[in-house]
Amino acid sequence: MNRIVAKEEFSRDPAVYMMQIEAPLIAKKARGGQFIVLRINEQGERIPLTIADTDLEKGLVTIVFQVVGKSTAALGQLEVGEEILDFIGPLGKPTHMDNYGTVLCVAGGIGIAPVHNIVRELKKHGNKVITIMGARTKELLFWEDKMRALSDEVYVTTDDGSYGRHGLVTAVEQELLEKDRDQGDINLVIGIGPPIMMKFVAKTSEPFGVKTLVSLNPIMVDATGMCGACRVTVGGKTRFVCVDGPEFDGHQVDFDELFTRQRIYPEQEKLSMELFRQQQACGCGCGCDQGEAS
Amino acid sequence: MSADKKQKIPRQPMPEQEPKVRARNFDEVPFGYSPETAMLEASRCLQCKKPKCVEGCPVNVKIPEFIGLIAEGDFVGAARKLKETNALPAVCGRVCPQETQCEAKCVVGKKGEPVAIGRLERFAADYERDHDAVTKPAMAPSTGKKVAIVGSGPAGLTCAGDLIKLGHEVTVFEALHKPGGVLVYGIPEFRLPKAIVQAEVDYLKSLGVKVELDFVVGMLDTVDELLAKYDAVFIGTGAGLPVFMNIPGENLNGVYSANEYLTRSNLMKAYLFPEYDTPIVKGKKVAVFGGGNVAMDASRTALRLGAEHSYIVYRRSEAEMPARNEEIHHAVEEGVELVLLANPVRIVGNDEGWVSGVECVRMELGEPDESGRRRPVPVEGSEFILEVDTVVVAIGNGPNPLVPNTTPGLELTRWGNIKADEETGQTSREGVFAGGDIVTGAATVIMAMGAGKKAAVAIHEYLQDK
Ligand SMILES: Cc1cc2nc3c(=O)[nH]c(=O)nc-3n(C[C@H](O)[C@H](O)[C@H](O)COP(=O)(O)OP(=O)(O)OC[C@H]3O[C@@H](n4cnc5c(N)ncnc54)[C@H](O)[C@@H]3O)c2cc1C
Ligand SMILES: Cc1cc2nc3c(=O)[nH]c(=O)nc-3n(C[C@H](O)[C@H](O)[C@H](O)COP(=O)(O)OP(=O)(O)OC[C@H]3O[C@@H](n4cnc5c(N)ncnc54)[C@H](O)[C@@H]3O)c2cc1C
Ligand code: SF4
């Protein structure tokens, strides 16, 4: 169950991995925009990750994750053939699919993965899809080929100018929306990436009055609507991202509250990571500071 | 022994950890009876011909019979007698509100203190488990019929246990990674050790019940998809939707629903952080809103996580608190401070978005409301600030809408609970039964078990006609 059948390192700093997990029941049900929750071992935390792709025939679910703390670091160390203790999903509401006309997808960093699954479904529904994909630097870009194969137009940006256009995804978004102002072909913007990027994708589209969906990533526990950890304010109302979302109208989201709520446990997260690193260095698994080498 | 003599024996206390000590650890509070004490307590029972106590028990446990066996020293026999009607005696003996159920009706309690039925129940069940004396019950031959149970709380587990004994194939689907429902994610270790719940589930598995964890019905298979593969479905998904107060500041950092606070601590074992990965805010001054068992569990958990002050903020007086007296008593003994006749109106935050206090208004009791309790009314101008760094909102739970929303044709009440026949659990959908908190709203373990039992009988009948 939940065996890792493929693994690829997309980049090293920051470390980003792609994994394919054997989870046939989930693969069968999963739709664009949904996520899974996993727990590596008995001591592990439940962490949510977006479903980036599925392979129905082989019963596989693809995840792409960036190492940011202990759980993602430990996940990154698992190898092909190993199993993940708990793999739960699909969770959350799928992206609402329709023929919108032209959809502008804006993917930042790790957000490229979830956007991929959505673009695929948008195409199935007969949409024209323009994709903007951005990363800090060239090494951090992935799946450009996949995106080009799926989308009608693709724009690539890097913050440092090492590849594609120099600058932020929102600059291209602004240009495209301006160009489209008279035609009004673009009826939907979907922005997925770091929360700060999503905030600005929504800010950019707001004056154009184009509906904008963002995929929120608050801290979660059960992800079945039972605990309320994932609550955010959207349009002045409290919503639970795991069951009411994860996608919401970006013009209505209280992003600043989301940013604050993502930083509830900074000390604990740091401690967890330090202990994990020590254990790694030591090799005896006891958490002591005495590496085998010393 | 004459009845007279029996009544001279005092109700036997159960030894427990010292309040100061236990307020800082997660070990179970009471130690349980020794065999000698249990026999002495059992001898207080008058073995009534028409036992009133049985009427007080929602599943009609054969109380005089099992207590009689304890008095004779046949502890394993007592446990088996219990299990004829109650699949989870080790759990009920610990968490049932006996003082309003079986023990409230005990005739011995008319003059003195009632027989300690709950403690004896716990003793017999623990004895059987600790002495590996658990045996398999008689099993009916296989019927070839299949039943899906949604939710592994007390309702689902009880229904599963009864149906497997009747010869049906039973699979329990549970959304979380551990079975037990509120017994594992809500009720803390110090009141109900998780090993006991696990032992009960292992027992059901040994009878052949299949348990599919990590399976969210509605997101994976829906109830209708289950109906295509199973002959009947029982829904026991509980009351897993946290209610907030809808006051300003509730989304500040450091504000939890009781469900989140307790799930982090119990299910995820955050009290063992960093050995376990899930963190929890270990507040120094914690305010818990509410006056029920859940509020008591949260405030006692806060102490164990290291709080210097753990307050319960409740808008009525102590007499109106819905929590069990024993729980209030335990909490206060451990150092929980009751802030009564106070209603939170706003949670105050600092510049970093963290809780720094709770603004409350003083209340006074007015005329009785429809529940018969005196309605609290705010005293104008009496606002005050309680300085705290953590808040836990424990004012209730609603029905989780996941299954209702994905099951067309399932009739609901206007609060979103599933409509089901009280005697059979039959819902508006053929072949679909429901029971426990998802039907009644947040209630008790034993009520949920009673509902699971009745539904098992009805499902059995339904399957025979099918
Ligand atoms: C719906 C959803 C989809 C997501 N999809 C992806 C994805 O496809 N790829 C990816 O790399 N990341 C994704 N994330 C974020 C991912 O869940 C976090 O990076 C991960 O939980 C961090 O865990 P950690 O132990 O490695 O880091 P930690 O050191 O524990 O935390 C680092 C930061 O991650 C966030 N975080 C911590 N714990 C949780 C938690 N239990 N739930 C959510 N966030 C948490 C916090 O903001 C924290 O500051 C998603 C989050 C959500 C809610
Ligand atoms: C903190 C707390 C303390 C309590 N203390 C006491 C006490 O001392 N005494 C007492 O008698 N009662 C107590 N109660 C109440 C008692 O626990 C409940 O009434 C009882 O557990 C209800 O049982 P249930 O089987 O209906 O549901 P639950 O115990 O809630 O179990 C429902 C299960 O269904 C699962 N589920 C939900 N949705 C799905 C889905 N879509 N797919 C699959 N699975 C799903 C849930 O994850 C859960 O495991 C307490 C409750 C709480 C919260
Ligand atoms: S199940 Fe509960 S109410 Fe019934 S006898 Fe046991 S303790 Fe009393």
Ligand code: SF4
């Ligand atoms: S009512 Fe009391 S004394 Fe009578 S049988 Fe029940 S427990 Fe015993």
Ligand code: FES
């Ligand atoms: S994560 Fe618990 S309700 Fe959303």
